[in-house]
Amino acid sequence: MSDLKGNCLVAQSGGPTAVINASVCGVIQEALAHREIEGIYGAYNGILGVLKEELLDLRAEDPEAVEMLKSTPSAALGSCRHKLKNLAESRRDYERVLEVFKAHNIRYFFYIGGNDSMDTAAKLKDLSAQLGYEMAVMGVPKTIDNDLAFTDHCPGYGSVAKYIAVSAMEAGRDTESLYTFDTCAVLETMGRNAGWITAAAALARRYEEDAPHLVYVPEVSFSREKFIEDVRAVHAKYGRCFIAASEGMRWDNGRYVTEDHSALAKDSFGHAQLGGVAQVLKHIIEKELGLKTRWMMQGLTQRNAMHFASRTDRDEAWLCGAEAVRQAVSGVSGFMVTLERAPHGPYRVQTGLAKLEDVANGEKKLPREWMNEQGNFPTAEFLDYARPLIEGEVELPMAGGLPMFMRFRKEWLVPKCQPYKVG
């Protein structure tokens, strides 16, 4: 056990997820159980809230509101994309953070986020050690992209996977029922650099005829000619073709499918492309195969779909937050909580730890061998990996046919530092 006593601060960073608030809930509910932790504070809009000294007293929140974090999507504390660089370049910001920490006697810092957040957390730990300010820094994993290294999977991924899968199932039935008319459809998913989300669409395919029939991810370079042949073959077999495609798909030359205007021009679209991957694929299919094609781009809804979140994901998000607190009060610092899957038998996870620096510098793409040889559908290995992550549903408090979400009151703690201009 650590003798470190003081206040704790929790913050959220980067793109939100359906279950990132469950991690905040885990931090708060666990922190309440440890006498080492006195004040429980939240930073508003991530590290920006620290810089601006916009801190909330979470101990003063209604316990019911805290419990509702488990069923409220997106970042209830607010998030940000403000990125602290290395200590040399962003030293002023790092020192400001420590100034605010000292002023509020923050001795435990829990940062919920992805690589960049772990990088910031690692540097804060280093600087506090250099300056002789004793504090524990712990990372809590969060990303829909599932691309963090050293953890079997990331909280946030299971829920987006489940939503994308059910969307493919449902929209796939539309294409099936109208297959005398609109016979092709493209579902575009998030995932700028990794194909985990897109691959999850494949969970929808219980029977061969089910959607999706083709799945394209950034890890396999995209060939226009091969794509046309893929669609032609599927359509010949089933009379329809349902495609899941990642927004991050790239041509052989490494450029994004959505960015390479010259390639589009060759397709004689002629003009600057305003749309996304789904629209590009639609135009290729319609031009080359003459098949009417519908497209969908669910955008922000997919990463916040609490109404169909994975119970497994939600519970693991809570667990990671709570475990970060348990580790910190037991004297651990400088680590991110990870999820480790039991190597055999039914799905079970236990938590582990990975160094913040290691997570910051790592990235986990969809392994190429988890896509089939043709690069147009995930393998059984991927499906076995992903299936347990979407298990279970979250019961939501409902009113009038819609869920109830919570909001924190936005009453800052009394500032103790001078105002700070964020650069």
Next chain:
Amino acid sequence: MSDLKGNCLVAQSGGPTAVINASVCGVIQEALAHREIEGIYGAYNGILGVLKEELLDLRAEDPEAVEMLKSTPSAALGSCRHKLKNLAESRRDYERVLEVFKAHNIRYFFYIGGNDSMDTAAKLKDLSAQLGYEMAVMGVPKTIDNDLAFTDHCPGYGSVAKYIAVSAMEAGRDTESLYTFDTCAVLETMGRNAGWITAAAALARRYEEDAPHLVYVPEVSFSREKFIEDVRAVHAKYGRCFIAASEGMRWDNGRYVTEDHSALAKDSFGHAQLGGVAQVLKHIIEKELGLKTRWMMQGLTQRNAMHFASRTDRDEAWLCGAEAVRQAVSGVSGFMVTLERAPHGPYRVQTGLAKLEDVANGEKKLPREWMNEQGNFPTAEFLDYARPLIEGEVELPMAGGLPMFMRFRKEWLVPKCQPYKVG
């Protein structure tokens, strides 16, 4: 009671909905209870299935599969967009339909669809009377667009309304949490000619700060200048702006916002517009106000979202199917079942009847007075109308974190007519 005895046929038409199969289920389950009805058949892909004599024996289906129609989205019998015109122009088709009906002793025909389907049904009724073939023809209302006249609302609408509302809630929280960065968002909804679906996004707004802040429908012509002022004002007040916009929005000149390239060119987009309304609005906001804007276009998923369907909608869809059978066996023909809302007190509906011809020629747009004076948000009257329609959730059979949907076996009845070439 009618003494008409024979077989019944049910068919689905037009764009599918989350609950159109519940109406088929209502027809089958009610038909099983009436000794006037012998064979219970389904036409595959709507009227096309009749023309091609692709008929299914629904009495032979597993009762559990029939029950699962209540939780399976899209048209399980298949749908089509094949439109029969007037009797003079499409007489060959109409006569073919009656030929198939006679061959299979179809004495009851239940057509689930919108205006066009009611028009086809009305003409079939006329022709059968002319030719002395005794049969009952009943319409069952179906459309996500909610634009059928003579009925308070349409089965299919409540479920898309609920899905769009929860999507606005959830994506709205994303914009809120990232409001230091991506401060505007546009959710594009279906509804080519009527704003009912888009207006339903407003159900998400329980508190003033909630999304959506602005709602644009086809019934109010779109002004670029007013739009810019609307967004500017909302953004000044809340620091963010979430917009719901119909795919069918039109400029003052009556042209679709997505079609009028000259108007876009004036915006200096310069080129042919590949995208939809959301992308047009995004570009206007970014160009004129410099605010980073996200957009979403959920497409086919919205009309098939059984995973978050309205229980009220689902139950009413079943009721309309069952009531069509009850009316037909009691001697009624040439009508569509309608839903009538109790004028006072808590929400209750009873069924009514409207002539097929009247429904065929009617269209019910969102009343202008159900949008505010500025034309950028629905009124309390609209919200009071829509709220009961999204009440309740549908319990789905689940496996592995995803719903189970049914499929009919595609084994046609033995044909009794010559093959027919569909023109």
